[in-house]
Amino acid sequence: xxxxxxxxxxxxxxxxxxxxxxxxxxxxxxxxxxxxxxxxxxxxxxxxxxxxxxxxxxxxxxxxxxxxxxxxxxxxxxxxxxxxxxxxxxxxxxxxxxxxxxxxxxxxxxxxxxxxxxxxxxxxxxxxxxxxxxxxxxxxxxxxxxxxxxxxxxxxxxxxxxxxxxxxxxxx
Numbered sequence: 001x002x003x004x005x006x007x008x009x010x011x012x013x014x015x016x017x018x019x020x021x022x023x024x025x026x027x028x029x030x031x032x033x034x035x036x037x038x039x040x041x042x043x044x045x046x047x048x049x050x051x052x053x054x055x056x057x058x059x060x061x062x063x064x065x066x067x068x069x070x071x072x073x074x075x076x077x078x079x080x081x082x083x084x085x086x087x088x089x090x091x092x093x094x095x096x097x098x099x100x101x102x103x104x105x106x107x108x109x110x111x112x113x114x115x116x117x118x119x120x121x122x123x124x125x126x127x128x129x130x131x132x133x134x135x136x137x138x139x140x141x142x143x144x145x146x147x148x149x150x151x152x153x154x155x156x157x158x159x160x161x162x163x164x165x166x167x168x169x170x171x172x
Contacts, residue, residue, distance in 0.1 A: 091133035100139040103146035114161035
């Protein structure tokens with residue numbers, strides 16, 4: 001049973017249908033109010049909503065558009081331009097595997113293969129339980145620690161395939 005004011009919605013995600021909880025309207029209003037309903041705070045508002053909700057549903061973008069008096073097309077342009085934003089559901093735990101040159105030559109492809117086998121998704125995908133999203137990146141900025149895996153913003157360096165299970169086990 002969902003708490004009051006939280007609605008469940010179905011999202012068609014390719015061949016998969018995922019049940020997601022719609023973000024609480026009061027929480028969206030709090031984020032917007034915190035920034036004084038200023039159009040100049042649009043990116044910060046979207047970042048905070050993304051952080052809370054793990055994605056930006058169309059209904060949320062429409063609400064932000066009305067409250068900030070910014071055209072929906074402008075908001076959609078910004079939300080699709082920046083990689084920090086997602087218009088599809090993301091997992092509670094975001095995994096990034098560095099595939100840059102330093103990490104690649106030190107075994108990042110094996111780490112990626114192990115992670116894919118453990119969580120059952122490929123880069124660019126989210127599992128049906130919305131627990132994990134997996135992405136590959138070109139560089140995480142800590143080449144000397146390669147191969148590097150980032151989980152929920154925390155860097156794990158000198159990764160080996162055998163170490164991935166321990167890192168992922170720590171995700172609720």
